[in-house]
Amino acid sequence: MLIKTSRDGFCHPLASEITSQRVYAGRRDLIKLMATGVAGAALASWASRESQAQSATLTPRPGKLAALPGVKSSLAGAVTMEKLTDYKDASSYNNFYEFGTDKADPAKNAHTLKTSPWTVEIEGLVKKPARYTLEDLLKLSAQEERIYRMRCVEGWSMVIPWVGYSLSELIRKVEPLGNARYVEFVTQADPKTMPFVGSRVLDWPYVEGLRMDEAMHPLTLLTFGMYGEVLPNQNGAPVRLVVPWKYGFKSGKSLVKIRFTDKLPATAWNKAAANEYGFFSNVNPNVDHPRWSQGTERRIGEDGLFAKKRKTLMFNGYEAQVGQLYAGMDLKKNY
Numbered sequence: 001m002l003i004k005t006s007r008d009g010f011c012h013p014l015a016s017e018i019t020s021q022r023v024y025a026g027r028r029d030l031i032k033l034m035a036t037g038v039a040g041a042a043l044a045s046w047a048s049r050e051s052q053a054q055s056a057t058l059t060p061r062p063g064k065l066a067a068l069p070g071v072k073s074s075l076a077g078a079v080t081m082e083k084l085t086d087y088k089d090a091s092s093y094n095n096f097y098e099f100g101t102d103k104a105d106p107a108k109n110a111h112t113l114k115t116s117p118w119t120v121e122i123e124g125l126v127k128k129p130a131r132y133t134l135e136d137l138l139k140l141s142a143q144e145e146r147i148y149r150m151r152c153v154e155g156w157s158m159v160i161p162w163v164g165y166s167l168s169e170l171i172r173k174v175e176p177l178g179n180a181r182y183v184e185f186v187t188q189a190d191p192k193t194m195p196f197v198g199s200r201v202l203d204w205p206y207v208e209g210l211r212m213d214e215a216m217h218p219l220t221l222l223t224f225g226m227y228g229e230v231l232p233n234q235n236g237a238p239v240r241l242v243v244p245w246k247y248g249f250k251s252g253k254s255l256v257k258i259r260f261t262d263k264l265p266a267t268a269w270n271k272a273a274a275n276e277y278g279f280f281s282n283v284n285p286n287v288d289h290p291r292w293s294q295g296t297e298r299r300i301g302e303d304g305l306f307a308k309k310r311k312t313l314m315f316n317g318y319e320a321q322v323g324q325l326y327a328g329m330d331l332k333k334n335y
């Protein structure tokens with residue numbers, strides 16, 4: 001199956017077409033282990049395409065994280081032909097302001113985040129409000145691995161294999177009411193375990209939002225893992241959102257509430273600087289940030305600091321999938 005996007009000519013082949021069969025088989029093994037729940041301590045070493053190529057069988061990374069337990073998984077979703085970002089970069093160059101504003105801070109500080117027990121409250125304009133435990137959420141639908149491009153508003157990008165399922169699976173279960181137009185995502189804000197909650201840089205908790213059709217789009221991923229493992233704390237454990245056609249800040253980490261509403265959610269970055277960070281925040285090379293261009297980006301780990309930058313793609317390269325959501329909208333006004 002080859003899907004060509006209209007603009008950039010990116011292909012989205014099946015993972016089996018881009019990964020050597022040996023490695024693919026290795027991945028399937030992990031996924032099967034995850035499915036049967038016997039993975040327990042099985043850890044995958046998928047730090048990079050190179051390290052994948054060396055691992056015919058699952059090599060435990062001398063690390064800390066468990067494979068996602070007890071979930072039925074399948075390899076599917078939007079896959080790019082681009083080289084994966086090294087696990088090391090993806091887990092050490094982060095934005096998670098609850099743990100500090102420097103890119104290295106979250107990896108240093110987020111060990112204090114307490115991810116168990118964890119619940120996510122579903123509330124607002126919904127027929128079936130509920131409090132889901134993390135375990136309930138993990139069981140709610142089959143996990144998929146999806147390799148997504150991520151583009152940060154600051155001008156860098158990564159390619160990460162996330163593990164989760166479409167948020168729409170959860171939304172369907174809870175049955176939003178007809179007047180629910182937006183979904184608000186509220187994240188954990190615990191000053192005891194998150195040292196920078198209370199700092200004046202943002203209004204806490206960190207809140208994000210999507211229009212209902214964006215939240216229902218199959219690319220919007222409720223995410224529990226990356227590189228075949230549970231999320232490291234600094235990447236938003238134990239559950240976060242990934243919205244690959246929007247700037248990274250729309251992908252809220254460590255979610256505790258999902259609220260259905262008829263009002264445009266007041267989001268953290270919009271409240272902090274409305275002229276710089278709009279509600280939509282779709283990746284758009286044609287609309288510059290007031291203080292810098294959005295036309296190019298630096299791929300973390302791949303390009304040296306002084307190497308030629310890549311051109312940023314409309315909707316981060318997902319125009320064929322999501323362009324229709326914004327048909328007729330003035331994207332300069334609705335940035």
Ligand code: MTE
Binds near residue numbers: 093094097098152253
């Ligand atoms: N979620 C919370 N709760 N707090 C944050 O500071 N930062 C956002 C987003 N989600 C942030 C957050 C920003 S600016 C980006 S670019 C992405 O997380 C970074 O995700 P990553 O560290 O997994 O790459």
